[in-house]
Amino acid sequence: MVEAGCLNLDRQLVLEVARPFDDRLIDRMGGRVALELAAKGEQTSIDDSVLAVLARATPLLAALALGLGLLQGVGIEGALARALTTLIVICPCALAIARPLASLAVVGAGRKCGLRIANPSSLDALARPGTVVFDKTGTLTSGTLQVTRIVSLSHLSTRELLSLAARAETGIDHPIARAIVAAAGANGPGGLRLARKAIGTDLDGKSVEVAGIAPDGDCQTRAATLEVRLEGVAVGQIYLDDQVDPGVAPLIGHLRRHGARLQMATGDALPSALNVGRAVGLEPEEIAASLSPLEKADLVRALARPVVFVGDGVNDAPAMAASDCSISVQRAHAAATASASVAILEGGLERVREAMVIARQYRSTGRRNAALALGYNAMVIPLAVMGTMSPLLAALTMTASSMLAIANSLRVGKARPHGAPIRHEQLTSDA
Structure with missing residues (x-):
């Protein structure tokens, strides 16, 4: 299988198209969004009734x-x-x-608090949510990877190992590459990222590879585990984590105290999701992992209404459309921000509490x-x-x-x- 974004270097490829053009995941997601919006219809408030x-x-x-x-x-x-x-x-x-x-x-009140309220009629759901669903990466976490641990498997020091990895990752627009280069504090001659690995050379012209590997043991909770190879031989490992948004835990506690059910819905593996869930105060039964974008929407449909979905990416679009009120975080993709009922333009997830205050004022009015x-x-x-x-x-x-x-x-x-x-x-x- 040839993945999107791969670069062919020196081989002739013969590709077989197994699905029609309109059967791409992005097309199915777009169709699901349209169906959810059509099924939702116009939301009616008490004064409308x-x-x-x-x-x-x-x-x-x-x-x-x-x-x-x-x-x-x-x-x-x-x-x-x-x-x-x-x-x-x-x-x-x-x-x-x-x-x-x-x-x-x-x-106007939302704008003063750093919020863009695009759909005021959805605020009735936010005023007293039955269930609040959070995406993980980029929502509960910062979405920015950081190097948290370096293990040398050779004579190289951790600093030398990090510098070696940076030579392969320099100049690559990828979250892992940015984290490695930022931690090393030095640039290399520039590398090339292929599917799941980056390649470059050291000062002596020897080949350097930085490849993702399957984690084991405690490393399963990491956002990414990388192996650094010199001339094909593993010389060390680098672990990266995605930092939890500091405003999440207080928000989770507030929602729980006021009777809202909580749910994490993520496409990431369960160990990593459990690790973040523990950090923010979620129970294991409140975490659903390894979900596709369409499975996220199915989960939202099955939860107690009204449902508020907080997300950040294009892959959250079907779930956001299936919810009664959707919120995009400040670092969200432009498509998520444009389609959200409420968009956080300034600040972190603590703005959700302010949005709830405004929503309750709106409903009481x-x-x-x-x-x-x-x-x-x-x-x-x-x-x-x-x-x-x-x-x-x-x-x-x-x-x-x-x-x-x-x-x-x-x-x-x-x-x-x-x-x-x-x-x-x-x-x-x-x-």
């Missing part, structure tokens, strides 16, 4: 007011006045205006608007139907209710100034 009920009830109540007026003998003019008054007081423009204004306010609309209509509709309210008074009360709903919507994000610490009551409030 109240708005729909009022819109359907308005003509019926106006007809009731007209009929009741005629039965009571107030004449056609008086009956029409009652119907007009009923139409005015029920007019659901308060909720119709308040929702877009709240969305605009929440986008919708609930207050719905309660205001229901209370207002319960009070004024009987007065309008019975004819004890004039059209002018109906217009004034309707305007007042609209102004209250608008003022309530504009409060989103203003409860905590930018840079102020998050208060415990903000994190736990479910108003």
